[in-house]
Amino acid sequence: MSEAKRHMGLKASRALSNTAIHALLIIMSVIWLIPFICIVLQSFRVESTGPVGYVVPHQWGVDNYTKLFQTDFPKWYMNTFIAALITAVLQTVIVLCMSYTLSRFRFKMRQPLMRFMLILGMFPGMLSMIILYRILKDLGLTQANAVPGLILVYIASSGMGYYVSKGFFDTIPMSLDEAARVDGATRAQILYKIILPLSKPIVIYTVLTAFMGPWGDYVFARYISFGTSSGMNVAVGLYNWLNKDQIANSYTMFCAGGVLVAVPVTVLFMCLQKYYVEGVTGGAVKG
Amino acid sequence: MAQISDLEFLRLSKAQKTGYKIRRFFTGIPKAIASFFLAVWHAIQKAGKAVGREISEIGTTFKEGDWKTKLSFLVMGFGSLARGQILRGILFLLFEIIFIGYMILSGGYWLSMLPSLGTQGPTKEYNALLDVTVTQYHDNSFQILLYGVLTIFFIVAFIYTWRVNIRQNRMAEKILATGKPLKSGKEDLHSLVDDQFHKTLMALPLTGILIFTVLPIFFMILVAFTNYDGTHNGYTNNLFTWVGLDNFNTLLSWDVTGGAGTQSYAATFGEVLLWTLIWAFFATFTNYFLGMFVAMAINKKGIRFKKGWRTILVLTIAIPQFISLLYVSKMFAKNGIINGFLMDMGWIKTALPFWEKPNWARITVILINIWIGIPYLMLITTGILMNIPADLYESARIDGANAWQQYRKITLPYMLFVTGPYLLTSFTGNMNNFNVIFLLTGGAPTNPAASSAAGAVGYTDLLITWLFKITTGAESQYYLASVIGILVFVVVALISLIVYNVMPSIKNEEDFR
Numbered sequence: 001m002s003e004a005k006r007h008m009g010l011k012a013s014r015a016l017s018n019t020a021i022h023a024l025l026i027i028m029s030v031i032w033l034i035p036f037i038c039i040v041l042q043s044f045r046v047e048s049t050g051p052v053g054y055v056v057p058h059q060w061g062v063d064n065y066t067k068l069f070q071t072d073f074p075k076w077y078m079n080t081f082i083a084a085l086i087t088a089v090l091q092t093v094i095v096l097c098m099s100y101t102l103s104r105f106r107f108k109m110r111q112p113l114m115r116f117m118l119i120l121g122m123f124p125g126m127l128s129m130i131i132l133y134r135i136l137k138d139l140g141l142t143q144a145n146a147v148p149g150l151i152l153v154y155i156a157s158s159g160m161g162y163y164v165s166k167g168f169f170d171t172i173p174m175s176l177d178e179a180a181r182v183d184g185a186t187r188a189q190i191l192y193k194i195i196l197p198l199s200k201p202i203v204i205y206t207v208l209t210a211f212m213g214p215w216g217d218y219v220f221a222r223y224i225s226f227g228t229s230s231g232m233n234v235a236v237g238l239y240n241w242l243n244k245d246q247i248a249n250s251y252t253m254f255c256a257g258g259v260l261v262a263v264p265v266t267v268l269f270m271c272l273q274k275y276y277v278e279g280v281t282g283g284a285v286k287g
Numbered sequence: 288m289a290q291i292s293d294l295e296f297l298r299l300s301k302a303q304k305t306g307y308k309i310r311r312f313f314t315g316i317p318k319a320i321a322s323f324f325l326a327v328w329h330a331i332q333k334a335g336k337a338v339g340r341e342i343s344e345i346g347t348t349f350k351e352g353d354w355k356t357k358l359s360f361l362v363m364g365f366g367s368l369a370r371g372q373i374l375r376g377i378l379f380l381l382f383e384i385i386f387i388g389y390m391i392l393s394g395g396y397w398l399s400m401l402p403s404l405g406t407q408g409p410t411k412e413y414n415a416l417l418d419v420t421v422t423q424y425h426d427n428s429f430q431i432l433l434y435g436v437l438t439i440f441f442i443v444a445f446i447y448t449w450r451v452n453i454r455q456n457r458m459a460e461k462i463l464a465t466g467k468p469l470k471s472g473k474e475d476l477h478s479l480v481d482d483q484f485h486k487t488l489m490a491l492p493l494t495g496i497l498i499f500t501v502l503p504i505f506f507m508i509l510v511a512f513t514n515y516d517g518t519h520n521g522y523t524n525n526l527f528t529w530v531g532l533d534n535f536n537t538l539l540s541w542d543v544t545g546g547a548g549t550q551s552y553a554a555t556f557g558e559v560l561l562w563t564l565i566w567a568f569f570a571t572f573t574n575y576f577l578g579m580f581v582a583m584a585i586n587k588k589g590i591r592f593k594k595g596w597r598t599i600l601v602l603t604i605a606i607p608q609f610i611s612l613l614y615v616s617k618m619f620a621k622n623g624i625i626n627g628f629l630m631d632m633g634w635i636k637t638a639l640p641f642w643e644k645p646n647w648a649r650i651t652v653i654l655i656n657i658w659i660g661i662p663y664l665m666l667i668t669t670g671i672l673m674n675i676p677a678d679l680y681e682s683a684r685i686d687g688a689n690a691w692q693q694y695r696k697i698t699l700p701y702m703l704f705v706t707g708p709y710l711l712t713s714f715t716g717n718m719n720n721f722n723v724i725f726l727l728t729g730g731a732p733t734n735p736a737a738s739s740a741a742g743a744v745g746y747t748d749l750l751i752t753w754l755f756k757i758t759t760g761a762e763s764q765y766y767l768a769s770v771i772g773i774l775v776f777v778v779v780a781l782i783s784l785i786v787y788n789v790m791p792s793i794k795n796e797e798d799f800r
Contacts, residue, residue, distance in 0.1 A: 124719050
């Protein structure tokens with residue numbers, strides 16, 4: 001085979017494999033998007049309310065959306081929103097405190113503490129729900145008052161999720177701190193004036209993940225609201241609509257509710273996508 | 288098995304090398320476990336020595352100290368107050384007063400009740416005045432256990448503070464002996480934002496972890512040794528009490544009669560554990576390799592709209608799982624869209640039993656998990672793949688390596704090296720992947736042999752969803768849930784331990800660093 005011909009062959013095979021990959025990516029995109037397209041389409045279905053074997057509605061309308069407002073859905077939505085917002089703020093503060101400390105300070109208990117938290121993390125978190133439920137019940141923070149209770153549960157142990165942001169802080173050179181120390185800055189000033197301005201990506205990542213956790217949480221919310229509708233979040237409320245005895249009446253409402261829940265968080269996520277990717281990648285590499 | 292030298296290893300054939308590595312892995316397991324227990328033993332020895340040292344130091348502090356120090360042994364903070372460190376002294380003294388007050392008012396009661404967890408359950412009493420029978424509640428086992436544990440925590444904290452108080456006296460004496468002044472209260476406060484800043488920063492997070500993670504875990508471990516369940520809730524119906532190792536015996540017994548349904552607890556537990564491990568294995572590695580493949584496909588030279596493909600996949604991360612998973616679960620249902628579509632096309636006559644047959648359900652769950660997982664793995668691996676030095680591929684191509692060889696010899700070792708710890712956490716995370724299983728199947732299809740007791744365990748139930756079902760069912764066997772939780776911990780810890788200990792020997796590919 002002459003050199004030119006071989007080159008042509010390579011080129012042809014590359015073009016062929018690229019076409020195959022393009023085809024594959026198109027198929028994948030379809031598979032990945034179909035459920036979401038279906039859910040949007042079905043939320044506009046008017047002729048029936050149960051699950052059906054076809055996708056495109058025979059009759060279009062926004063009935064499902066207007067019906068949502070006659071249920072407890074707005075209440076659930078507010079619960080979820082408040083819980084997610086407050087959790088996002090407080091959890092970020094706690095996680096940053098913890099990870100900054102473990103990254104920057106060298107104190108006697110540092111290694112044992114990190115090992116201890118690693119071991120704690122191996123216990124299934126679900127296990128502690130039983131007792132947390134009883135404690136919160138004694139404090140009056142369950143059922144109708146579930147939102148403060150939920151926030152407490154979400155943020156209380158968030159110090160254990162320090163890995164990703166600690167990995168980020170580790171990459172900021174210590175010489176910056178030392179230079180500031182020489183100039184007479186206190187440790188607190190170093191954090192506020194030097195480290196935090198440099199940490200915008202990881203702060204945004206932490207806020208984003210801290211917001212999305214409560215936004216989609218099901219199991220803790222179900223425990224703490226314990227069957228009381230006014231204390232539920234969207235996940236628990238919408239889940240109940242798919243129960244055997246309710247699905248025939250509320251399946252399309254579930255779709256409509258799902259769309260309303262998914263849209264804001266998706267928009268937020270798309271805007272902050274860059275930071276999310278950075279955080280996820282960094283977290284995996286550092287373990 | 289004897290370890291062979293590097294030179295001998297290189298002489299082996301390819302198959303022998305693989306065999307050697309596999310044998311090394313498995314022969315390494317007992318050693319890893321042994322080294323763990325050895326490490327625990329050393330830690331105990333070290334702790335014993337440290338305690339001895341502390342006690343002797345306390346002794347010398349008392350012997351050599353002046354009267355202020357000696358009085359501090361009884362009245363905490365006295366030394367600090369007498370030496371002019373007012374702030375520290377007041378804090379110590381306040382803590383002691385609170386502690387003693389608490390112990391007298393309630394701590395002593397909880398501690399004294401802890402061995403029995405309460406003696407008198409609720410009673411029915413006739414009230415002559417109102418002519419009704421009312422239920423009188425007495426002891427509360429749950430509170431006794433909870434506050435008993437809290438009291439023990441408090442006592443430990445007190446002993447620690449007392450020790451700090453002693454040490455401060457010793458240090459203050461030493462500093463005064465050199466003629467330097469002690470720190471004032473103002474300086475103490477300032478140090479909280481400076482050289483003691485870490486204490487300020489960690490105070491809140493660690494308190495949260497202590498109360499909302501450590502305390503509940505401690506409590507639930509203790510519950511595994513009681514008979515706390517729906518019919519013994521410790522207050523309104525029956526008290527619960529210590530039962531020793533009975534619950535572990537129940538869960539691990541092959542006795543069919545007392546078991547869950549028509550099969551023994553041990554058989555049920557074994558089945559669920561096996562499926563949990565199989566699930567974790569497939570969920571981790573299918574996602575890992577397919578995600579890597581997708582990332583490589585998008586990264587490939589000549590592929591257009593790279594950003595667009597990534598955005599489409601990332602979009603699916605943003606949508607809360609309870610929506611996407613619940614919806615997908617209904618799509619695969621008997622009357623769902625998938626079956627409807629297939630029947631409309633005339634490809635099948637009757638609906639496919641995606642969720643009805645055990646193995647169908649298991650495979651469907653794994654397939655849908657791929658749908659969930661690929662975007663994450665695509666994101667994670669994209670960045671790492673780009674970090675692989677391009678000249679490695681360049682030289683491999685010059686040497687005539689084809690794409691598969693390049694992947695096998697460069698990409699894969701590099702990826703495994705960099706993401707090794709991630710794979711481990713992902714494996715243990717998948718073992719406890721509540722969301723995917725619970726929202727997709729809820730554990731169904733139910734295992735008829737194990738259905739009656741033990742929370743109606745199903746064929747796709749993981750240990751974690753089983754645990755959840757047990758605590759929410761009518762019988763609410765909390766003690767059984769605790770035992771399962773402890774066993775989950777043991778399994779996860781064991782796997783982590785083995786992998787951590789064995790990984791460095793497998794991971795000899797330091798070439799990349």
